[in-house]
Amino acid sequence: MGNRVAREDYEWVYTDQPHADRRKEILAKYPEIKSLMGPDRRLKWIVCTMVVIQFLAFYLVKDLDWKWVLFWTYSFGSCINHSMTLAIHEISHNTAFGNNKATWNRYFAMFANLPIGLPYSASFKRYHLDHHRYLGGDGVDVDIPTEFEGWFFCTRFRKLIWIILQPLFYAVRPLCINPKPISQLEVTNLVFQVAFNVLLYWMWGAKPVVYMLAGSMLGMGLHPISGHFIAEHYMFLKGYETYSYYGSLNLLTFNVGYHNEHHDFPSIPGRRLPMVKEIASEYYQDLPQYTSWVHVLYDFIMDDSLSPYCRIKRKLKGDVKQE
Numbered sequence: 001m002g003n004r005v006a007r008e009d010y011e012w013v014y015t016d017q018p019h020a021d022r023r024k025e026i027l028a029k030y031p032e033i034k035s036l037m038g039p040d041r042r043l044k045w046i047v048c049t050m051v052v053i054q055f056l057a058f059y060l061v062k063d064l065d066w067k068w069v070l071f072w073t074y075s076f077g078s079c080i081n082h083s084m085t086l087a088i089h090e091i092s093h094n095t096a097f098g099n100n101k102a103t104w105n106r107y108f109a110m111f112a113n114l115p116i117g118l119p120y121s122a123s124f125k126r127y128h129l130d131h132h133r134y135l136g137g138d139g140v141d142v143d144i145p146t147e148f149e150g151w152f153f154c155t156r157f158r159k160l161i162w163i164i165l166q167p168l169f170y171a172v173r174p175l176c177i178n179p180k181p182i183s184q185l186e187v188t189n190l191v192f193q194v195a196f197n198v199l200l201y202w203m204w205g206a207k208p209v210v211y212m213l214a215g216s217m218l219g220m221g222l223h224p225i226s227g228h229f230i231a232e233h234y235m236f237l238k239g240y241e242t243y244s245y246y247g248s249l250n251l252l253t254f255n256v257g258y259h260n261e262h263h264d265f266p267s268i269p270g271r272r273l274p275m276v277k278e279i280a281s282e283y284y285q286d287l288p289q290y291t292s293w294v295h296v297l298y299d300f301i302m303d304d305s306l307s308p309y310c311r312i313k314r315k316l317k318g319d320v321k322q323e
Helices: 021-030 032-036 043-061 068-094 099-116 121-133 147-152 156-164 164-178 184-204 204-220 223-232 248-252 257-264 270-279 291-300
Strands: none
Touching: 021 156, 021 257, 021 291, 043 099, 043 204, 043 223, 068 121, 068 156, 068 184, 068 204, 068 223, 068 248, 099 184, 099 204, 121 184, 147 164, 156 164, 156 291, 184 204, 223 248, 223 291, 257 270
């Protein structure tokens, strides 16, 4: 568990990200893919159902023994809350109400944020669009680990700790890499969330609050679904920047595993991404792919050639227009 990773820097490249060029090529060959763009009319109803399920769970856990609160927190609440973060990811691309109703999407994301307990939907939107536009961009893409993460989490045991603490690093990383002025929407998101958390505690006590917050932290840490954090962009094979996952957990995660397809066509809702792969199969079938996020986590920890430094990074040229 003490073997150190030999890698001491990111994988620096001097080429543009591959997704824009592939998007143009696919659309030229298969223009019918444009018909897949636009909002997913089912998304808002799925999200509302998930929120109601968590509200019901809050009520049910309030009278349980603490051991059962913790059991249901990891086995159920963590799955729902992680899935809800990926619903917010979907909504950040305006797939709930469409581009013409961007404000509706922002406030609906805050509603979806409520059972997570941590106010992040407004900030996520700002940084996530930068991640798409400037994938791997030095000083802009906050999905890239910091120098400290790459330097310190370089043994198997430390990589395990790093995965457990993923929620912490995703929260702190933007402040280190690309701090932005606080927006009005972020203040609103914070006020709504704090008010909801206080109301939940006042109505039903500490157990639902612990179930909510711990479920979010555990669900985004050492958890099978969290394999997507590593699987999406960590360089398991030299030269490949984005990887797709085609396993069953896509059913819980709005098809976020179809990640090459998603970066090629971010305006296509997750429900329709398998159709992109089906239509333009020759563009995706030979790319590296995964069938198990659990296996991704295991390999990342146990393979001494892998570390947080295993990310492709590039210096950005020209004007950088951020959210």
